[in-house]
Amino acid sequence: MISDGGCVVATRPPQDQGFPMQDQPTSPPAVDLRGVTKRFGAVTAVDRLDLTIRSGEFFTMLGASGCGKTTTLRLIAGFDMPSEGQILISGRDVSEVPAYQRPVHTVFQSYALFPHMTILDNVAFPLKVRRLTRAEQRDRAMAALDMVQMGGLADRRPAQLSGGQQQRAALARALVNEPAVLLLDEPLGALDLKLRKEMQHELKEMQRRLGITFVFVTHDQEEALTLSDRIALMQGGRIIQLDTPAGLYDAPKTLYAASFIGETNLIPGRVIGRDGGAGLVEALGRTRRIAGLGAPAGSAVTLALRPERIRRDPEGDGPEGRLTGIDFIGTDLRLTYALADGTAVVVREQNRGAAIPGIGEATRLCHDDGDLHIFTT
Amino acid sequence: MTRLTFALAASTLALAAAAPALAEDLRIFGWAGEMPDEVLQDFEAETGIAVTFDTFDSNESLIAKLDAGGSGYDLVNPSQYAVQILVNRGKLAELDHSRIETYDKIGPSFTQVSYDPGNKYSIPYVWGTTGLAYNKTCVDAPITGWKALFDEKYKGRVYMLDNMLAAYIAGLQVNGFDANTTDPAEIEKATETLIAQKPMLAGYNSTNFADLVSSGEACIVESWSSSVLQAIQDNPDVVYVLPEEGGTMWIDGYSILTDAPNPDAAYRFLSYILRPEVAAKTTELTQTATVVTESKALLPDALAKNPAVFPAESTIANADFILDLGDAMKLYQDGWTRVKAAQ
Amino acid sequence: MRSARARPGWFTRVFVHGVSGWVTLLTYLFMLVPIVILVAFAFNAGKSTVVWTGFSLGWFEKVWHNRNIARALHVSLVVALGSAALSTAIGALAAVAITRREFPGRDLLGAALAAPLVLPEIVLGVGLLVFMSFAGVPLGYGSMIVGHVLVSIPFATLIVRAAAASLDVRLEDAAADLGANEWQTFRLVTLPQLMPAIATAFLLSATLSFDNLVMSTFTSGVGTTTLPLRIYSMLKLGITPEINALGALMVVANVAILLLVMGRYLPLMLKPNRR
Numbered sequence: 002m003i004s005d006g007g008c009v010v011a012t013r014p015p016q017d018q019g020f021p022m023q024d025q026p027t028s029p030p031a032v033d034l035r036g037v038t039k040r041f042g043a044v045t046a047v048d049r050l051d052l053t054i055r056s057g058e059f060f061t062m063l064g065a066s067g068c069g070k071t072t073t074l075r076l077i078a079g080f081d082m083p084s085e086g087q088i089l090i091s092g093r094d095v096s097e098v099p100a101y102q103r104p105v106h107t108v109f110q111s112y113a114l115f116p117h118m119t120i121l122d123n124v125a126f127p128l129k130v131r132r133l134t135r136a137e138q139r140d141r142a143m144a145a146l147d148m149v150q151m152g153g154l155a156d157r158r159p160a161q162l163s164g165g166q167q168q169r170a171a172l173a174r175a176l177v178n179e180p181a182v183l184l185l186d187e188p189l190g191a192l193d194l195k196l197r198k199e200m201q202h203e204l205k206e207m208q209r210r211l212g213i214t215f216v217f218v219t220h221d222q223e224e225a226l227t228l229s230d231r232i233a234l235m236q237g238g239r240i241i242q243l244d245t246p247a248g249l250y251d252a253p254k255t256l257y258a259a260s261f262i263g264e265t266n267l268i269p270g271r272v273i274g275r276d277g278g279a280g281l282v283e284a285l286g287r288t289r290r291i292a293g294l295g296a297p298a299g300s301a302v303t304l305a306l307r308p309e310r311i312r313r314d315p316e317g318d319g320p321e322g323r324l325t326g327i328d329f330i331g332t333d334l335r336l337t338y339a340l341a342d343g344t345a346v347v348v349r350e351q352n353r354g355a356a357i358p359g360i361g362e363a364t365r366l367c368h369d370d371g372d373l374h375i376f377t378t
Numbered sequence: 379m380t381r382l383t384f385a386l387a388a389s390t391l392a393l394a395a396a397a398p399a400l401a402e403d404l405r406i407f408g409w410a411g412e413m414p415d416e417v418l419q420d421f422e423a424e425t426g427i428a429v430t431f432d433t434f435d436s437n438e439s440l441i442a443k444l445d446a447g448g449s450g451y452d453l454v455n456p457s458q459y460a461v462q463i464l465v466n467r468g469k470l471a472e473l474d475h476s477r478i479e480t481y482d483k484i485g486p487s488f489t490q491v492s493y494d495p496g497n498k499y500s501i502p503y504v505w506g507t508t509g510l511a512y513n514k515t516c517v518d519a520p521i522t523g524w525k526a527l528f529d530e531k532y533k534g535r536v537y538m539l540d541n542m543l544a545a546y547i548a549g550l551q552v553n554g555f556d557a558n559t560t561d562p563a564e565i566e567k568a569t570e571t572l573i574a575q576k577p578m579l580a581g582y583n584s585t586n587f588a589d590l591v592s593s594g595e596a597c598i599v600e601s602w603s604s605s606v607l608q609a610i611q612d613n614p615d616v617v618y619v620l621p622e623e624g625g626t627m628w629i630d631g632y633s634i635l636t637d638a639p640n641p642d643a644a645y646r647f648l649s650y651i652l653r654p655e656v657a658a659k660t661t662e663l664t665q666t667a668t669v670v671t672e673s674k675a676l677l678p679d680a681l682a683k684n685p686a687v688f689p690a691e692s693t694i695a696n697a698d699f700i701l702d703l704g705d706a707m708k709l710y711q712d713g714w715t716r717v718k719a720a721q
Numbered sequence: 722m723r724s725a726r727a728r729p730g731w732f733t734r735v736f737v738h739g740v741s742g743w744v745t746l747l748t749y750l751f752m753l754v755p756i757v758i759l760v761a762f763a764f765n766a767g768k769s770t771v772v773w774t775g776f777s778l779g780w781f782e783k784v785w786h787n788r789n790i791a792r793a794l795h796v797s798l799v800v801a802l803g804s805a806a807l808s809t810a811i812g813a814l815a816a817v818a819i820t821r822r823e824f825p826g827r828d829l830l831g832a833a834l835a836a837p838l839v840l841p842e843i844v845l846g847v848g849l850l851v852f853m854s855f856a857g858v859p860l861g862y863g864s865m866i867v868g869h870v871l872v873s874i875p876f877a878t879l880i881v882r883a884a885a886a887s888l889d890v891r892l893e894d895a896a897a898d899l900g901a902n903e904w905q906t907f908r909l910v911t912l913p914q915l916m917p918a919i920a921t922a923f924l925l926s927a928t929l930s931f932d933n934l935v936m937s938t939f940t941s942g943v944g945t946t947t948l949p950l951r952i953y954s955m956l957k958l959g960i961t962p963e964i965n966a967l968g969a970l971m972v973v974a975n976v977a978i979l980l981l982v983m984g985r986y987l988p989l990m991l992k993p994n995r996r
Contacts, residue, residue, distance in 0.1 A: 080894050100897040101906075113895035117913045126909070127899040174899065405943045410954035415788055430944040431789070433954035439938060446854040450861075450943040586960045589771040608768050 029092030031056040031182050031214035032077055037086035039072050039238075046072040048238035050086070054182075054216060059208050061217045063225040064235035065261070070218045073235075074184050077216065079103045091181050101130075106175040110187040112167045114159035120146065120170045121155035127178040145177040146170070148207075165196045172207075182214045189224065201227055222262045226250060234258055256376040259305040266311075266346050268304040270375070272296050282375060286320035286341070289370065296377045303376050308335070308349035310372040313358075317367035322346060324362045338366060402427045404643040407434060407443070408455030409630055412504050413651075414663035421650050427643045444469050444635070452638040453647060458493040458629050459543075461500045462702035470499040470633040477645040480652035485671035487694070491629065493701050500631040501648050504666045507627050507689055507697060508544055509620040511601040511609070513591050523622040524552040526598050528571070533578040535597035537590060540582035542714040543700050545572060548600055551623035557698035560706035569713035573720045582718075592616050602628075603686045607665040610686055618686035620693045627697040629669070661687070756972060763965035770960050780966035790967065792944075793951040797931055799862060800947060804869035805877075805927035811870070812877030812926075813919050817911060820885040821893075838875040845871055846939035853940070860942025868940035869933055873926035880925065884918030885911075924982050928975060 032054040039047040047069045054060045062070035075081045076088060079100030088096050095103050106127070114123050122129075125142035133141070146152045149169035159167055168188060175183055185204075189197045205228050208215045219225050225232050226246040234242045234249060234257075242249060242258045253259035260267060270284030272294070280294030284304050296302060313336075322338030325345070329335075334357065336348045346366060358364070402425075406413075410433040418429045432451075434440045437460035443449055444464060456464055464470050475481045478501065488502045512521045516535065527536055527548055538545050547557045549568035559565060580596060590596035592609040601618065609616045632651075634644045650656060657670035658677055667687050674682050681687055703710065729738070763781065767774030784790055812834070818824070819831045837845060846868065853864050888911065896906040912919075934949040941950060948971070952964055 078894075078898055080897070100894070101900050101902050105898075107895070107898045109891060109895060111889075111891055113889070113891045115892060115895075115910055126896070126901070130896075130899065130901040130905045130909070178900065407943075410951065419788075432941070432943065432946040433789075433951060435938075435950075435954045435956065442850075442939070443860075446850045446860075448854055448857065448859060450859055585956055586770055589769045589960075592769065593772045595771065612767065612769070 029056070030054055030089070031058075031091060032216065033087075033089040033092075034073070034077075035087040035089070037073075037076060037083045037088060039069075039076055039081060040084045045238055047076065047083075050238070050240065052233065052240065052243075054214060056091075056214055057212050058230040059205065059215045059217065059228055061219060061225040061229035061232045062235055063219060063222060063232050063261075065220055068235040069238035070220075070235050071186060072238075074107075074186055074216065074218050077182070078105055078107050078184050104181040105184055106178060106180040107184040107186060108168075108171050108175045108188045110190050112159070112171040114167055114171055114174070116159050119156050119158060120151065120162070123159070123170060124155075124174045124177050126174065131178070141177055142173075145173040148176070149173045149203075164192055165200065168192060168200060172204075176207075176211070176213070179211075180213065182216060185215060185217045187219055188217075190219075190221075197224070204228065226262070234261065253305065253374060256303055256305065256378070259374055259376065264308055264347065264349070266304075266306045266308060268306060268344055268346065270302045270304050272298050272300050272302060274298050285366075285368075289373075291375055294375060294377075301378050303378050305374040305376065306346075306368055306372060308347040310368055311346065311348045312367045313348060313350070313364045314367050315364050317365040319365045319367035321363055322366050324358055324360055324364075327357060327360065329357070338364075340366075402640065402643055403430065404428070404453070404640060404647055405430045405432070405451045406453045406455070406647070407432050407440065407449070407451040408453070408632075409433065410435075412455070412630055412660075412664055412666060414660060416663060417651065417656060417660055420656075421647060424650070425643075425646055427646065429647075448637070449635070450639065451635055452640050452644040453632050453634060455503075455630055455632055456500070458491065458631075458699050459702040461631065461633065462493050464633065465494070465499050466702075469635060471636045471638065471641065472498055473501065473634065474645075477649075478652065479649040483652045483654060483657075483670045483672060485669050487691075488629070488669040492699055494631075497631075500633040501652070502629045502631040502669045503651065504660065504664065504668050505627060505629040506603040506666055506687075507620050507625055507694075508539070508547055508600070508602055508700075509618060509625040510598060511588070511591050511606040511616060511618045512598040513594050513596070513613075514615040514617060515594060516597040520617070521598060521619060524548045525623075527600060528552060528575050528578075530578060532597045534580050535595075536579050537581055537583045537587045537596050537599040538575075538579060539587070539600045539602070540584040542710060544584075544600060544602075545582070545714070545717070546710060547626045547698075547700070548572075549575075551621065551625070551698075554623070557624065557626050558701045558703060560703055560709075562706075562709055565706065565709045565713055569716060572713075572717045576717065576720050588616075603689070604664075604666045607684070607686055610684070611680070620689050620697060622696075625693070625697045626700050627694060628700065759965050760969040760972065762962055763969040765962045765965075768961055770962055770965060780962040781970075783963050784966045784970065787963075789946075789951060790948070793946050793948040796862075796945050797948040800865050800869055800937075800945070801927040801930040803862070803866045804873060804930045805923050807866065808870045808873040808877045808926040809881075809919055809923040812874050812922055813881045813915065816878050816881035816885045817907070817915070820882055820888075821911075834878045835875045837871050842872060842935045846936045849936075850939040860940060861945050862942075864940040864942060865937060865945055865947070868936040869926075869930040872933060872936050873929045876929065877922040877926050880922040881915060881918050884915050888914055921982055924978050928978050932971075932975070 030053045032052070034050050034052040037047055037050045038045065050073060062073060064070045072081065076083050077090070079095070079098060083096060087094055090104060114120075115126065118126070121139070121142055124145050125138040128138040128141055143152060143155065146155055149172055151166065151169050151173060154162060154166060159170070162170065171188070189200050192200060201224060204215070217225075217228060226249075229246055231243065231245055232249050233240045236257060242254050244252070249258060249262055253262060259265050268284055270282050272280045273283045273288065274281040275298055276290060279290050279292045280296055282289050282291050282294065282302055320340050322340050324336060325339050326337035327334065332352055334350055334352050336350075336358070338346045338348060340346060348366065404427050406429060408431060413431065418431055421427070422429055434443070437457050440454060440456060441460060441463055444454065445467065461470070475497070484497070484502065488505070489497055491497070491502060494500050510521065510524070510527065512526070526532065527538065538548065546568055549572045550557050550559060550564065553564070553567055553571060555561075555564045555568065583590070583599070587596065587599040587601060588606045588609040591599045591601075591606070592613045603618060606616060606618050610618060632648060634641050638644055651660070652670055654670050654672040654676060657668040657673035660666070661668055661673060661677055661681060665681070665687065674688065762770045762773075764776050764778065765773055766777035766779065815830065815834055819827055849864070849868050849871065853860060858864060892910055892914075893906055896910045901909060932949060933947070934953060937947045937950050941947065948967070952967060955964055
């Protein structure tokens, strides 16, 4: 069921994760969910989920709030038990295993640092409960703190640190015990934009270096695209598309996927007739033959077209548009055009220093047919 | 955390264990202020018996504690009507007078008390009267009887004892009834008298009435004799009288409990406190008369001749004891509730 | 820029600015004046508590040398420390169980622990006395500590419950996630965060026990007369400045505990400190 999107990560060799792993050419998946359902009363938060997360990959569960991504994470961590189905971690069934015995650690959105302990004691906590010697606790905790450049703040209390520093401390604490899988529940959600970008980079770097499987939950599609090897886009407790970032961005399988990921022009169209197995769709001032479109004549469709895939070309054959709005973003220009039928179309192009067109100026808007995605509504 | 818990536990244990351990123990449950600590210490020094002297605040508390059973005390210190109640409930042991070496020191008028004829169950020890005290500066003529407490002339400057039986003594005797009546009609009449008196009272008070009468804030107060002694000594204007209608007498004596762990020590204690010099010391330190007649000779005149300590024999003969009223107690309690609720 | 503040309405003017200030002042006066008078007359030279005859520390000296008061103080301290320790331990465990765990009878336990709050203490006292004599338990330190635990446990439980309810559950999730079993989570994460509340509960329980009269009346046994019991029985002789002196000392002790709780302990526990 998993389509390989040409992911580079899958070829990475398995790492030693201090957890029983079969010594076979293909290591078992880091996390395997089989028909997992979680109900809270009458509400089904996670609905018959089948999901395999490969060892060593940076896997993201993406979706709007209430889509079931956090519940799935909590099921993997063991904070909640599934109503139905099986959860395997590194090939071992942990469906009935309590949280504290699972080889996974979590980085919480709230950081969940213990306020009454120093940063060092926080990071040493997973080692302390495993009864390591004091010296060993200290050495390993300091090493973990150094890894996140927090060695100098070991004696501070959480309340004395900035959000970014707390985030690093929480990360060090979750990694100090070298878990098989690291779960991250919107860990960057509380940081400001600049810091978030920095931390994204560091997270990605760290994951690559340690080779630990990261299971990341976010509602921020840009973050998901930046970080992930693979993304599971979730809606209503189910996965609606599991793909690489490029696959999800360039080949959305549903209208929801197209509109949730990145900016997209959603242009209304209509099936005007049929030609064998194909549908004839009228949109953007042109009739197109869409192979495999099963919708009957007369039904409405939606066309999705990325703004950066539209070219302005006064000599082109596309429909004419009149400029109604300009957003100057710095690296980019975001231009809003109105077509003759009133449809608004956004065009995005890099700011190469060319003259910015004036409001009211008309031009033709062209695209390649391969960039157009058509969804029946 | 663990250290804190440990420290607490250790200090608690240390405190609990710090109680002295003598060879023999005597446990007394008595009124505060009627048995001087010096007497107890002298007794301990002479006999080597360690005395634990716990105090109660009322006869009712004493009775409740003993009713529960297994109190662990040897000697208790009930007032006269409490003796009757405790005897009826089988709490008090019959006394063997031959084991009290100084039994013959008890004054003749205290060997045939009505509540315990022949001192079968209790040895009377300290005694006093319930009468009234007044401040000479605010009255025209000497006060002689209860009726002054009901005189409109003194409206707002009269206090009654905040004590049911004490209040009824005045209420009954002012009407010419016996202070121990069980006649419902007489109790009813007394209740009405007390209700009628209420608007003119400054209040019910059984704690600092002596100070109030001494300062002149109160003119006439119903009073226990022992409570006003200090005020009389401090202020010659304060006078205590046993009212002509009678007044009452109270006696707090000592009784051995039927389940006393150490009756031998109890007998030795009784023998000790009835010695004239010990009784004199008690009177001097507590300003309360004892039943030991000979002790009067050992006292300074200020005490021996003080009518509030030793009233004239003739007036004593006139006084009633407050006794156990049995079932009639209910009538008193109902009446007292009405009195306290009245405006 | 000047902030344009509207003139307050009549309600605010009359009640918020006017009446409430006076009511507060009068309430404080009403509460404090008797205590001030009590303390003042502890220094009276004479035996009166109404007429001032001069300054003296004689009554404090008398209290200091009174063997019975020393004994009663000793008893009161043992009972206060013992009952507060028990009450706090039970209260804290119950509070954590009630706020953190689902178990049958949870609501009943919560109600049962709060029940002594609404039951008249005298009823509890009588009940306990009857039960003790029925069970053949001799009255003494044991019975009195049990009685005082009954009195203070609702307060201890409520204080710790409030603190436990406001704890961040996510921290316990985090502890479990990091490999701590339930006991380790409780000992290393939950308990340390509850310590300020537990300390407060302990001091409050100790104060309640130290000041208790009604329960002590019923549960005291041979040689366990507490300070309030001793004072109450001394009242038969009228109020002397000796009682004022004793009262003044108790006021000082209670205020000291209050200051300890408010001024010292809480900030110390909340502030980052180091072992």
